[in-house]
Amino acid sequence: MKRLSLALALLLAAAPARAEAPFEDAVALYENGDFDAAREIAREWAAKDDPRAMAMLGALYLKGHGVAADVQQAKTWFEKAAAKGHPGAQFSLGLMYLDGSLGTPDPEEGGKWLAQAADGGNPDAQFNLGVLFTGAYGNAPDWKQAVDAFSKAAAQNHARAQYNLGLLYLDGKGVEKNVETATDWFSRAAMQGLPDAALDYGIQIVRGEGVQKDEALGAKWILVAAEHGQPIAQNRIARLYAAGRGVTQDAVEAQKWNILASAQGRADASLDDMLKSLTPEQKAEAEARAKAFAPKVPKVAE
Numbered sequence: 001m002k003r004l005s006l007a008l009a010l011l012l013a014a015a016p017a018r019a020e021a022p023f024e025d026a027v028a029l030y031e032n033g034d035f036d037a038a039r040e041i042a043r044e045w046a047a048k049d050d051p052r053a054m055a056m057l058g059a060l061y062l063k064g065h066g067v068a069a070d071v072q073q074a075k076t077w078f079e080k081a082a083a084k085g086h087p088g089a090q091f092s093l094g095l096m097y098l099d100g101s102l103g104t105p106d107p108e109e110g111g112k113w114l115a116q117a118a119d120g121g122n123p124d125a126q127f128n129l130g131v132l133f134t135g136a137y138g139n140a141p142d143w144k145q146a147v148d149a150f151s152k153a154a155a156q157n158h159a160r161a162q163y164n165l166g167l168l169y170l171d172g173k174g175v176e177k178n179v180e181t182a183t184d185w186f187s188r189a190a191m192q193g194l195p196d197a198a199l200d201y202g203i204q205i206v207r208g209e210g211v212q213k214d215e216a217l218g219a220k221w222i223l224v225a226a227e228h229g230q231p232i233a234q235n236r237i238a239r240l241y242a243a244g245r246g247v248t249q250d251a252v253e254a255q256k257w258n259i260l261a262s263a264q265g266r267a268d269a270s271l272d273d274m275l276k277s278l279t280p281e282q283k284a285e286a287e288a289r290a291k292a293f294a295p296k297v298p299k300v301a302e
Helices: 008-012 021-031 035-046 051-063 071-083 087-098 107-119 123-133 143-154 159-171 179-191 195-207 215-227 231-243 251-263 269-274 280-292
Strands: none
Touching: 021 035, 021 051, 035 051, 051 071, 051 087, 071 087, 087 107, 087 123, 107 123, 123 143, 123 159, 143 159, 159 179, 159 195, 179 195, 195 215, 195 231, 215 231, 231 251, 231 269, 251 269, 251 280
16 A cells, blocks of 8 residues: 655645745746756745745755755755645655655654644645555554544545555454445545556445446446556456456457456466467457557556
8 A cells, every 4th residue: 555655736735825926936937847947046935934945945856856866955955844834845854754765764753744744734644644554664553543644635535545545444454344435435536547446446346345236337447447557457357358247258358458467467377278269360369459558547646
């Protein structure tokens, strides 16, 4: 369930009430890729103790935009902005302590900064705090805290948090097991375009677990995930095409998805056996379809 993310919008979010035009110019320049000009304006405002400008300078040094990448400089600027209560900078600083940017990952220090950003309402911080509580960094898991953190982010429509919350309800970790609630969270994340959620939601529908059974509808959701390059979904949809469950039986299409899944490490000996009777022409057609396949880009970050 590990997933980390970093975006300029988060670095500039929750800014103080003052919104001087000159700094807004820096934001526009940054977004347009004119990092040198953005940096000059940001430096002026950082000298006036503006935490938004400090956060921007941290982002510039972290990414090496217009300057040589320098994690220590990034850390310094993020610390200055974080000390002034900037949730985006607190979030970024927390990630740096967790992802090894500053050396050996430090879950305690990283968690401290993520918690401050999460308290400030930052959904990505809430999500990543939930990841931390699952024990993703070698720390002892705290499943109840993970549920709480994911729930806060999920309430703000954070798709990955909704999916992870569904997994916790499905497994009964940190919360009483509830298949219906798990499936509901999978559906919400799937509707936002998260391939992993589309896969699990489709599986639940095919099985009739937590929702009315409908193999045709479930197959459609699994296909959505497969079309986005999800290897488990590709294997599952291959099996459905081979058996004619929820879809019209099509051995060639089954082999296409089997080829794609196998290429991503999801080889399936029993499926290979099911499809061994394909003619050379059918195998060639399946290989041509697999070669022409291009995965769709997910709507939300993976």
